[in-house]
Amino acid sequence: MSPPVPARTIALSLSVLVGCGSPDNRGEADDELIIAWPASREPASLDGHIEPYQTAWLIDYMIADPLLIIGPDGEFHPALATAWSSNEVADEWTFVLRSGVVFQDGTPFDAAAVRYNVERILDPATRSGEMAAHVGPVERVEVVDDTTVTLHYAAPWVTVLDAFRRVPIWSPAAAEQWGIEEFDRHLVGAGPFLLEEWVPNDHVTVRRWDGYGGWNSIAREAGPARVERVTIRFIGEEAVLGNVVRTGNAHIAMNLPTAYIDDYRDAEGFSLLTGYQAGTGLQMVMNVRRPPFSDLRVRRALLYGTDQQAINDLLYDGHFLVSDGPLNTVHRCYREGSADTYPHEPETARRLLEEAGYTDRDGDGIREAYGVPGVDDGTPLRVRWTILDREEMGEAIQAQWRPLGIDVAIEIVPGPVQLEMVNARDFDLIYERQRSPDPMLMDMLWNSAHDVVGGWAWTGFVDEELDGMVSRLREIPDQEMRCELAREAQRIIMENALMLPTLSEPIFYAVSDEVLGFELASEGQFYFVHNVELPRTH
Amino acid sequence: MTAADTAVRGITVGGRTLSPGFIVGTSILAVWVLLALLAPAAAPHDPLATVSGAREAPSPDFWFGTDRLGRDVFSRVIHGARVSLVLGFISVAIGAVLGSALGLVSGYYRGAVDTVAMRIVDAMLAFPDILLALVVIAALGPSITNVMVAVGVSTIPRYARLVRSSVLTIREQDYIDAARLVGVPDVKIMLRHVLPNTAIPLLVLSTLEFGQAISIGAGLSFLGLGAQPPTPEWGLMVAVGRDVLGRAWWISTFPGLAIFTVVMATNLLGDSLQEMLDPRLKSR
Numbered sequence: 178m179s180p181p182v183p184a185r186t187i188a189l190s191l192s193v194l195v196g197c198g199s200p201d202n203r204g205e206a207d208d209e210l211i212i213a214w215p216a217s218r219e220p221a222s223l224d225g226h227i228e229p230y231q232t233a234w235l236i237d238y239m240i241a242d243p244l245l246i247i248g249p250d251g252e253f254h255p256a257l258a259t260a261w262s263s264n265e266v267a268d269e270w271t272f273v274l275r276s277g278v279v280f281q282d283g284t285p286f287d288a289a290a291v292r293y294n295v296e297r298i299l300d301p302a303t304r305s306g307e308m309a310a311h312v313g314p315v316e317r318v319e320v321v322d323d324t325t326v327t328l329h330y331a332a333p334w335v336t337v338l339d340a341f342r343r344v345p346i347w348s349p350a351a352a353e354q355w356g357i358e359e360f361d362r363h364l365v366g367a368g369p370f371l372l373e374e375w376v377p378n379d380h381v382t383v384r385r386w387d388g389y390g391g392w393n394s395i396a397r398e399a400g401p402a403r404v405e406r407v408t409i410r411f412i413g414e415e416a417v418l419g420n421v422v423r424t425g426n427a428h429i430a431m432n433l434p435t436a437y438i439d440d441y442r443d444a445e446g447f448s449l450l451t452g453y454q455a456g457t458g459l460q461m462v463m464n465v466r467r468p469p470f471s472d473l474r475v476r477r478a479l480l481y482g483t484d485q486q487a488i489n490d491l492l493y494d495g496h497f498l499v500s501d502g503p504l505n506t507v508h509r510c511y512r513e514g515s516a517d518t519y520p521h522e523p524e525t526a527r528r529l530l531e532e533a534g535y536t537d538r539d540g541d542g543i544r545e546a547y548g549v550p551g552v553d554d555g556t557p558l559r560v561r562w563t564i565l566d567r568e569e570m571g572e573a574i575q576a577q578w579r580p581l582g583i584d585v586a587i588e589i590v591p592g593p594v595q596l597e598m599v600n601a602r603d604f605d606l607i608y609e610r611q612r613s614p615d616p617m618l619m620d621m622l623w624n625s626a627h628d629v630v631g632g633w634a635w636t637g638f639v640d641e642e643l644d645g646m647v648s649r650l651r652e653i654p655d656q657e658m659r660c661e662l663a664r665e666a667q668r669i670i671m672e673n674a675l676m677l678p679t680l681s682e683p684i685f686y687a688v689s690d691e692v693l694g695f696e697l698a699s700e701g702q703f704y705f706v707h708n709v710e711l712p713r714t715h
Numbered sequence: 716m717t718a719a720d721t722a723v724r725g726i727t728v729g730g731r732t733l734s735p736g737f738i739v740g741t742s743i744l745a746v747w748v749l750l751a752l753l754a755p756a757a758a759p760h761d762p763l764a765t766v767s768g769a770r771e772a773p774s775p776d777f778w779f780g781t782d783r784l785g786r787d788v789f790s791r792v793i794h795g796a797r798v799s800l801v802l803g804f805i806s807v808a809i810g811a812v813l814g815s816a817l818g819l820v821s822g823y824y825r826g827a828v829d830t831v832a833m834r835i836v837d838a839m840l841a842f843p844d845i846l847l848a849l850v851v852i853a854a855l856g857p858s859i860t861n862v863m864v865a866v867g868v869s870t871i872p873r874y875a876r877l878v879r880s881s882v883l884t885i886r887e888q889d890y891i892d893a894a895r896l897v898g899v900p901d902v903k904i905m906l907r908h909v910l911p912n913t914a915i916p917l918l919v920l921s922t923l924e925f926g927q928a929i930s931i932g933a934g935l936s937f938l939g940l941g942a943q944p945p946t947p948e949w950g951l952m953v954a955v956g957r958d959v960l961g962r963a964w965w966i967s968t969f970p971g972l973a974i975f976t977v978v979m980a981t982n983l984l985g986d987s988l989q990e991m992l993d994p995r996l997k998s999r
Contacts, residue, residue, distance in 0.1 A: 415958035436770075436959050491769050491785055569783055569955075572944045576765055576784060587944055 208405040210692065210709055213427040216378065216413040217566045221593055223375060224361035225345045226298045229306030230592060231612060231702050234343050239383050239407060239706060240281075241345035241366020242393045244272055244291070245338060251614065251699035253338050254394040257286060257346055257367060261338065267654050268330040270337045276324050280348035281386050282365045288326035292318040293349040295328065303357055306596075310621055310633065311340035313651070333652040335659075336617040367392065369402040369707055382408045395696065396707040403694070403710045422447060422687040428711070429692060431704075433685040435493040441687040450686040452701020455508040456612035457622065458500035458681035459567065464604050465675065466637035468552045469560065474533040476674035480519035482526030482581045488573045489680055496685075500678035502667045503619065507681065510616040510660035512667040515678075519671070526581050530558070537582050544582035559584040564608040565592055570679060600630045602637070606677060609635060612702055616663035620647040623670060636675045643669045734990060740983030743976055751796040758790035762947040770963040780965035783955060784945075788965060791947035792973050798948045799929045799977065802863055806928035807921050809867025814874020815917065819905050821875065822882030832875070839872040844931055852940045859932075859948065862941040866928045877920055881913040919989045926981030933974050949974050 220233035228234075244258035260273040278286040295318050298308050314331040321327055328337065351365035364372045369391075370383035384406050391399040410427060412418040419437030421427040423444075433441065433449075441449040463470040463479075470476050485499045498506055502515035535544035535558045543559070546552040562571045562585050571587035578585055590598065598604050611618045611633070621627060624647045627634035646666045653659050670676065684701035694708035726733050750757055760766045765785040766777075773780040779788035821832040839847060844866075851865035885891065886909065894904050933950030935941040942948030944955075949970040956966025 416960055419958075420961070434958065436962065491765065492783065568944065572784055575945050576763065576786075579763065589939070 210404045210407045211427040212409050212429045213412050213421045215432045216411040219411045222361045237345035239370040240364050241368045244341045256393040267333040267335045271327045274324040280367045284348045284350040287323045288320040291326045335654045339615040380410045395705045428689045430687040433687045435496045448688045452684040452697045453507045454612045454701040455614040458505035459679045461606040461677040462609045462635045472533045474529040478526040478529040481522045484521040498681040503670050505681040510663040512664040543584045561586050561605040563588040617650050620650045734987045736983040737987035740980040743980035751800050754794045758793045760787040760790040762791040762794040763945050779969040782966045794947040795949045802932040803925045803929040805863040806866035810870030814871040815878045818875040818878030822879035836872040836875045844869040857940040859942040862932050862935050866931050885909050885912050915992045923985035926978040
């Protein structure tokens with residue numbers, strides 16, 4: 178008999194802490210897959226309808242199958258929906274649902290359940306952090322019959338599939354029973370695992386649901402998952418995360434720190450997986466509402482004064498991807514030529530800062546404002562660099578900008594504090610990252626219509642041409658035409674220097690060879706555990 | 716006296732025997748103070764500049780190796796001495812001035828003043844130093860200046876207790892009564908006749924608190940609540956290197972050793988001063 182979970186938890190925690198476990202440490206955990214995540218990736222809520230961070234959706238993937246998925250091949254595949262279609266103008270979307278599916282609490286899955294989920298996301302009381310923006314302006318959800326549901330949109334909405342591959346479909350009965358506040362501790366979906374427990378700052382454990390029918394097309398068999406349990410353990414120390422698979426205290430480490438990559442590359446008993454993420458990269462959005470970034474010359478100076486490749490080489494041994502615009506280089510709508518817009522030219526940066534009224538008169542190496550509208554003369558040029566983690570990147574930027582005469586203050590804040598700061602518009606440069614292979618995220622991030630509390634357009638820049646351009650990304654179904662629009666939007670954004678592109682972080686996974694069937698999605702942050710086996714523990 | 720006796724008992728200078736602890740402690744501190752004063756000349760590189768590749772092992776070019784940004788750890792440790800020694804000095808000054816004033820008034824006037832002041836001190840003593848400092852930092856925000864204030868505040872109760880206990884004895888002396896009888900104002904009595912007589916225990920306590928302040932300050936910076944990047948502060952440097960301790964041990968180890976040597980030196984010096992200046996200990 179295995180010990181109860183708390184005992185196992187304590188034993189595991191201790192062995193992780195001392196960092197001297199052996200591969201046999203997992204022996205007591207019968208058929209339990211342990212995945213280590215950086216603690217910074219722990220979501221604030223497990224309910225993906227509410228939580229804006231993708232890691233919540235990743236946990237939800239184990240508990241609730243969505244209507245469809247993006248598979249490892251980058252294509253949409255059926256899950257709880259078997260087919261989908263839209264009318265010509267893409268303002269009506271119909272999903273044909275899989276029949277014979279029930280939720281983990283026995284509630285039948287049908288069109289009414291889909292309607293409930295859509296309405297729950299769009300209900301202001303849910304306070305959906307991001308999902309509502311993805312689902313879009315649904316006017317009405319029509320239940321055609323038990324297995325057919327049609328979404329009627331107020332305007333063409335071509336990104337429906339990309340939205341619904343994220344949406345966990347929850348049991349309406351369970352969601353109603355627990356309410357908005359409590360449901361994330363009692364999630365009930367129609368996925369391969371049941372939520373067993375979530376201990377914040379420590380772990381999330383899910384247990385195999387024997388009633389699962391393999392409804393997700395990623396599942397190789399029409400039946401329950403193979404592993405008994407999956408535990409996601411949140412690790413605060415990089416050194417522990419880097420060694421946790423080698424010491425046998427986890428099977429998989431997600432977001433393996435780059436300093437540990439060489440320990441797993443070509444190492445016997447392990448494999449190293451790399452997942453690339455199409456999206457924005459680790460961009461720093463500039464607040465153009467107030468000085469110093471209300472001045473285009475200052476914004477451009479930062480771009481000229483930053484050498485991203487040097488940062489990549491110095492900090493990450495060149496393992497990251499250098500970004501040079503709002504969409505990263507692995508995005509299919511990436512704009513070629515962005516790299517040439519702002520070559521690394523510190524002298525140009527200095528000249529622009531001088532022209533903008535920033536001069537170092539007191540000789541302390543930091544420029545002060547003189548004659549800058551809205552700024553007292555003599556005010557040092559100090560900018561806040563607000564991030565969730567990756568402090569070292571901020572330090573590298575500090576080192577590059579100091580010779581330009583710019584003082585950088587690094588602020589490391591948790592996600593909810595970041596959003597509070599954004600809502601108060603209290604930031605200079607703030608981290609913002611979105612991951613999606615669809616260019617619609619350009620609309621989400623750069624359309625000034627979304628510059629509202631709870632919205633994701635943070636920069637404060639208003640431009641009719643840009644707004645119109647990115648709005649159309651929601652309406653035009655032709656993929657190439659959408660990419661062209663997205664590229665044009667990127668040009669405008671870079672000409673106006675609204676953000677500082679930094680690096681794109683591939684997700685590195687250290688995986689023990691004991692694990693079979695672990696699959697990355699086409700986006701690096703997502704993976705599937707539906708087919709995972711741990712043969713050695715059988 | 717043999718050479719071995721000298722090594723054990725110390726060196727006699729001007730009729731006073733300087734213990735080995737005193738000599739070692741003073742020497743180590745003197746080296747650190749000199750390095751701090753001469754940091755710009757002594758450090759081979761700009762402590763904030765990237766001068767080489769990241770995480771390079773110690774070598775003839777970079778004696779203590781380089782950190783994650785390719786900065787010279789040796790130069791940063793030397794410049795870090797400035798931050799840490801100033802932190803220790805100012806923190807001790809804050810605690811000594813405020814704590815002594817509180818203890819002086821409390822012990823001199825007794826009565827309600829004493830009762831209220833000592834209950835406040837008791838309450839502060841109920842909290843560990845680091846916790847008290849954390850509370851202050853939480854209120855003021857993270858910065859090296861606020862760490863000085865926080866650490867200084869956390870030492871106030873010990874100064875207050877120490878000075879009060881000395882004052883309680885001193886105020887009963889005949890010369891204090893004499894001063895009162897001839898009409899010397901209380902403030903003058905306290906400053907001219909009472910306070911100077913608490914100097915020796917104050918000096919010993921301050922020496923010990925100096926090392927403690929550096930240690931707590933480094934701890935707060937380690938937690939991200941003190942010095943902020945890119946300041947070359949020892950606790951911050953230890954924190955930055957801990958994630959790669961297994962493969963770049965030098966990033967944390969050398970600043971850690973710096974903290975260790977300074978704190979050890981102040982403890983040795985404090986203990987030695989106590990032995991030398993406290994007649995009760997000297998007679999043993």
